[in-house]
Amino acid sequence: MLSVADLERLSAESWRGLSREAYGDWLLRAGGGFTGRANSVLVVGEPPAALPDAVAAVTCWYTTRGLRPRAQVPLPGAEAADAAFAAAGWDRDEDVLVLTAPLAGWPEPSVAVSIAAEPDDDWLVGYRYRGAALPPVARDVLLAADDPAFLTVRLDPPPAPPAAVARGVVVEGWLVVTAVTVDESYRRRGLATAVMASLGAWAADRGAHSCTLQVVCTNAPALALYERLGFTEHHRYHYRLAPLSS
Known part of the structure; x- marks a missing residue:
């Protein structure tokens, strides 16, 4: 059975958006605003900075592209990052089940x-x-x-x-x-x-x-x-x- 991180990385290859950039283990993606997956940072593994700084960097990356900053947060595995986004005032959307x-x-x-x-x-x-x-x-x-x-x-x-x-x-x-x-x-x-x-x-x-x-x-x-x-x-x-x- 694949891990959560491995299955998310695999799935990300099927829906890439139009531009992608690694941020440590995280994956920044932009696709003209069409779909959450193509316009969110995939939060698996570790970013290259402390979590509050990582949240700020993600915010900057999306705002410079005219997009509302968005993070895809898989659980289990990204609890600490989820807490950092919550502490920065980011809203939480509904659960999506990966089957x-x-x-x-x-x-x-x-x-x-x-x-x-x-x-x-x-x-x-x-x-x-x-x-x-x-x-x-x-x-x-x-x-x-x-x-x-x-x-x-x-x-x-x-x-x-x-x-x-x-x-x-x-x-x-x-x-x-x-x-x-x-x-x-x-x-x-x-x-x-x-x-x-x-x-x-x-x-x-x-x-x-x-x-x-x-x-x-x-x-x-x-x-x-x-x-x-x-x-x-x-x-x-x-x-x-x-x-x-x-």
């Missing part, structure tokens, strides 16, 4: 699923990040990985939206799944299971043995789906966000 499962015993896809190396306009329409349409920078962030796969399920012809989309990247034998989205009008038809099954088969063909993904702790339908596919909780993380006045 893992072996790529074995998943069902066959129940519908046709197309796979592409890049997200076309159709896919970008289908991916609703936190319920909203994507900003222009999203495409660049989505492509910032080695050989990502973009899956689409279409049940009706345009102008109907895609019924479901998802994205996957294989990193060191692990399938890292992101962007699973089922359009509201097509839900409860097993489409999320279908795209996960297709991603699993695609990744297994590339030597993957396991899968990891992240889901917010309040997303009960997604958690129920992933439990049926054999996922269990590996660890959790949350974001710390600097005060808006910083």
Whole structure:
């Protein structure tokens, strides 16, 4: 079993943002403001300075880029850093569960699923990040990985939206799944299971043995789906966000 730090570093290779910079063991990432993972410092290991000074350095790095400073804090392992961010007045966001499962015993896809190396306009329409349409920078962030796969399920012809989309990247034998989205009008038809099954088969063909993904702790339908596919909780993380006045 991978450690928390190792799994976080592995997952970070699947969603890199547009610029990255090491800060000791920590990883500073910026991606035009699109998604927390692409625009936060990954707090694993040790920074090159005392924690209060590290918090100040992170704050400066993001503010000079016009971004609200944000830290991704995995637990267990980053308790001391989390306390330092809290002491500096950084807000705490909700828990995100990091789940893992072996790529074995998943069902066959129940519908046709197309796979592409890049997200076309159709896919970008289908991916609703936190319920909203994507900003222009999203495409660049989505492509910032080695050989990502973009899956689409279409049940009706345009102008109907895609019924479901998802994205996957294989990193060191692990399938890292992101962007699973089922359009509201097509839900409860097993489409999320279908795209996960297709991603699993695609990744297994590339030597993957396991899968990891992240889901917010309040997303009960997604958690129920992933439990049926054999996922269990590996660890959790949350974001710390600097005060808006910083």
